[in-house]
Amino acid sequence: MKTPDARLLHLLRHAGEPLLLSELVAATGLTPEALEAQIAGLREAGFVIEWQPHLGCRLLETPDRLIPDDLHALLGPEGSAVAREIIVFEETGSTNDLVARMARGGAEEGVALFAERQHAGRGRRLGRTWASAAHLGLWFSLLLRPRFPLSEWPRLTTWAAVAVARGIEAAVPGSRVGIKWPNDLYLKGRKVVGILIEGSAGEGGGGYAIAGIGVNVNHLAGDFPPELADRAGSLRMSIGPEAAPLERPLIAAALLRELGRLYEQLHDDFTPILAEAESRTLLRGEWIKVTTPQGEVEGVAEGLEPDGRLRVRCADGTLAVFSGSEEVVLSYWQR
Ligand code: BTN
Numbered sequence: 001m002k003t004p005d006a007r008l009l010h011l012l013r014h015a016g017e018p019l020l021l022s023e024l025v026a027a028t029g030l031t032p033e034a035l036e037a038q039i040a041g042l043r044e045a046g047f048v049i050e051w052q053p054h055l056g057c058r059l060l061e062t063p064d065r066l067i068p069d070d071l072h073a074l075l076g077p078e079g080s081a082v083a084r085e086i087i088v089f090e091e092t093g094s095t096n097d098l099v100a101r102m103a104r105g106g107a108e109e110g111v112a113l114f115a116e117r118q119h120a121g122r123g124r125r126l127g128r129t130w131a132s133a134a135h136l137g138l139w140f141s142l143l144l145r146p147r148f149p150l151s152e153w154p155r156l157t158t159w160a161a162v163a164v165a166r167g168i169e170a171a172v173p174g175s176r177v178g179i180k181w182p183n184d185l186y187l188k189g190r191k192v193v194g195i196l197i198e199g200s201a202g203e204g205g206g207g208y209a210i211a212g213i214g215v216n217v218n219h220l221a222g223d224f225p226p227e228l229a230d231r232a233g234s235l236r237m238s239i240g241p242e243a244a245p246l247e248r249p250l251i252a253a254a255l256l257r258e259l260g261r262l263y264e265q266l267h268d269d270f271t272p273i274l275a276e277a278e279s280r281t282l283l284r285g286e287w288i289k290v291t292t293p294q295g296e297v298e299g300v301a302e303g304l305e306p307d308g309r310l311r312v313r314c315a316d317g318t319l320a321v322f323s324g325s326e327e328v329v330l331s332y333w334q335r
Contacts, residue, residue, distance in 0.1 A: 001072050001079075004028055004038055009059075009073035012049070018056035064135060064245070066114050066252060074253035080260030082142045082211075084110035091134075093120035095141040096198055096212040102143060103200070103208035109145040112256060114138065121214065124183075124196050125329060130214050131225055137234070138215040138252050142259065145208050147267055150201055153209060155270050157182045157324045158277045158308040160195045160211045163262040165280055167255035168193070168215070172235050172246070178282040181301070181310050182324025186282060190233025192216050215255070218245045278304050283330075288312065290322050291329045 001007050007028050011019060019027075024035055039049055039057070046063025062070070068086040075083065092098055092115040099113050118139050121130035132139045146153060165177035165185055177193075178186045185193035192215065199209035216224075219234035235251065236243050266273060278284075283301035290297045290312060299314035310322045322328050 001077065003069050003072075004030055004034075005042065005069035006072040008035075008038055009042070009047075009070050010076060012047075012057065012059040013062075013070075013073055014076075015058075018050075018052070018058045020056040024057060062247065062249065064248060066116065066138075066249060070249055071253055071256070074249060075256060078257075080112075080256040081263050082110060082144065082260045083112035083256040084108075085112070086256075087111065087113045089113070089115045091115060091117045091119065094118055094122050094212075095139055096122060096196060096210050099141040099143045099210050099212075100198065100200075100208075103210065106206075107143055109143060109208075111143040112140055113143075114140040114252070122196060122212070123194060130194055130196075131228065131232075132214060133219070133223060135248075136219050136223060137217045138213070138248060138255070140252070141210050141212040143208060143210060144263070150207065152270075152307070153199060154308055154323060155266060155273075156197050156199075156209055156211060157195070158270075158304075159262055159266045159273055160197065160213065160259070161185060162273050162276045162280070163259040164193055164195065164213060164215070164255055166262070167258035168235065168251070170258065171251045171254035172239065175235070175238060177280065179277055179280040180282045181304070181330070182308070187233060187235065187238035190237065191231055192233050192235060192238065211259075213255070215251070217248050217251055274304060274306065274308060277308070283310070288330055290320075292322065 001010055011027055021032060025032055030038060043049055045067060046065060048061035050058045050060050066088045068088055071086050095113050095115050099111060102111060117134035118132035121132035121139060123130045161179045161183035165179060168177050169175050175187055180186055183195040184191050194214045196212040197209060201207045216232060216234035218236045221229060224232045236246055284303055286301050288301050297312060297314055297320050299312040302311045302313050305311055305321055312320045314320050
């Protein structure tokens with residue numbers, strides 16, 4: 001953890017009991033005066049910190065805001081391979097667009113860029129927007145420079161879906177996340193996560209991929225635009241009508257942790273990731289209609305190919321295989 005704030009928050013967030021000033025000084029390497037200034041800064045950012053001269057320092061409340069140092073503190077010394085640098089904007093058009101700009105400017109892999117609100121969040125289908133209301137969800141993009149051949153980049157879709165599903169289940173005990181191919185995540189029959197993978201092959205090894213992830217966290221039914229009201233959900237709604245708001249920084253850290261762990265594994269062995277995607281798929285055995293630029297196909301979703309594409313047994317008995325690109329749309333899905 002690079003900054004004093006991250007080190008201090010790590011200690012405070014993980015301490016079972018009040019920490020003495022002397023313990024904090026020893027652990028952070030700050031002088032008592034610098035430490036006091038640091039604590040004053042955190043209080044200004046919304047952390048409620050109690051400090052009793054002879055008892056020590058305790059973290060009582062944390063703000064409902066995404067703060068890079070706090071996310072680093074939650075990730076701990078292990079960190080996350082996909083979030084070596086964490087950036088938070090209060091508002092932007094689309095986090096994917098900002099990260100693409102950074103990638104073209106030569107930024108290294110491992111940037112995680114969040115926005116508390118997007119006014120032009122993009123969906124997977126061309127021209128679709130993604131509702132990204134302020135402080136209700138997690139809207140973020142990861143800059144990746146995969147070290148495997150371009151032909152295998154479609155695996156990123158499966159990786160992101162499985163990692164985010166795992167992260168949600170780690171942060172929301174008792175939840176069971178299903179994947180609607182290629183990478184929409186569902187909880188209790190409602191879509192709670194959308195994933196948009198974009199990329200550029202680049203020249204001379206300058207290629208990059210962007211994993212854009214939108215997670216509805218604290219929405220209540222009335223927070224969605226009317227056209228989404230019957231199918232969109234949030235992590236909070238999935239717990240029940242009385243559920244209290246969830247702590248978004250904890251969920252963000254859980255997602256970054258799983259995305260980082262699984263990203264490493266993706267470079268070694270895709271097979272277990274694919275097997276987990278299969279076990280989570282909501283489509284298997286369902287009658288679906290797939291629309292592509294070449295036309296429409298109806299049939300039964302059989303499962304996933306070794307590279308993550310969807311295998312469909314068509315009405316005439318033939319087999320068809322579809323990639324998860326933006327031109328491929330499941331226009332009908334009977335549950
Ligand atoms: C979909 O289900 O259509 C995909 C939605 C992806 C939304 C996320 S939010 C963060 C990132 N920035 C964007 O503009 N879109 C993705």
